[in-house]
Amino acid sequence: MEYLALTIALIIASGVMVWTVFTLISEISAVAFVPSDIKGVEKVFEQLNLKPGKVFVDLGSGDGRVAELATNKFHMKSVGYEINPWLILLSRWKYKNIEFKQQSLWKADLKAADYIFCYLSPRAVEKIARIIEKEKLKNLTIISKAFEIKSWKNKLKKKIEITNNNFFVYQI
Numbered sequence: 001m002e003y004l005a006l007t008i009a010l011i012i013a014s015g016v017m018v019w020t021v022f023t024l025i026s027e028i029s030a031v032a033f034v035p036s037d038i039k040g041v042e043k044v045f046e047q048l049n050l051k052p053g054k055v056f057v058d059l060g061s062g063d064g065r066v067a068e069l070a071t072n073k074f075h076m077k078s079v080g081y082e083i084n085p086w087l088i089l090l091s092r093w094k095y096k097n098i099e100f101k102q103q104s105l106w107k108a109d110l111k112a113a114d115y116i117f118c119y120l121s122p123r124a125v126e127k128i129a130r131i132i133e134k135e136k137l138k139n140l141t142i143i144s145k146a147f148e149i150k151s152w153k154n155k156l157k158k159k160i161e162i163t164n165n166n167f168f169v170y171q172i
């Protein structure tokens with residue numbers, strides 16, 4: 001009897017461990033902080049003629065520099081989502097007029113977004129595309145730095161290359 005209880009407890013504990021590890025991996029998604037060259041991003045925004053007053057979301061906002069550019073130079077309302085608490089502290093300290101949320105980008109509220117910027121990974125951008133489709137979001141421009149969304153070839157509006165960096169722009 002004791003042996004059975006121990007076996008069941010071990011099975012449950014292993015299940016919880018596996019679930020925790022997978023959840024953590026998918027939450028953090030192993031995307032490190034690599035800051036964008038802001039001059040390059042600025043040139044991209046100029047080419048795209050981003051509209052003042054629109055809602056701009058940076059998924060994985062790092063130290064906040066892209067959200068800052070979108071607000072202070074292009075006059076949009078920016079929201080940055082960042083999982084790393086130190087980067088959130090730094091962003092809030094540097095850019096007091098911008099909203100930074102310390103939460104996973106997978107839980108971001110994208111309903112009000114007009115523009116989404118991301119500099120993440122091939123897997124992450126595919127997952128974002130699936131979320132956008134599932135939520136049936138419309139009138140949205142997605143700017144993916146470095147990573148093409150392969151499943152969205154038909155939605156690609158522009159590919160911009162600036163100083164060896166590619167920006168893939170999608171319109172839905």
Ligand SMILES: C[S@@+](CC[C@H](N)C(=O)[O-])C[C@H]1O[C@@H](n2cnc3c(N)ncnc32)[C@H](O)[C@@H]1O
Nearest residue numbers: 027031033034035036060061062082083104105
């Ligand atoms: C390559 S950096 C880009 C930073 C910024 N967007 C830029 O272009 O300068 C990616 C950022 O995404 C953040 N990140 C990774 N996974 C995340 C997640 N699940 N939720 C929120 N942020 C995440 C990382 O901490 C990192 O700061």
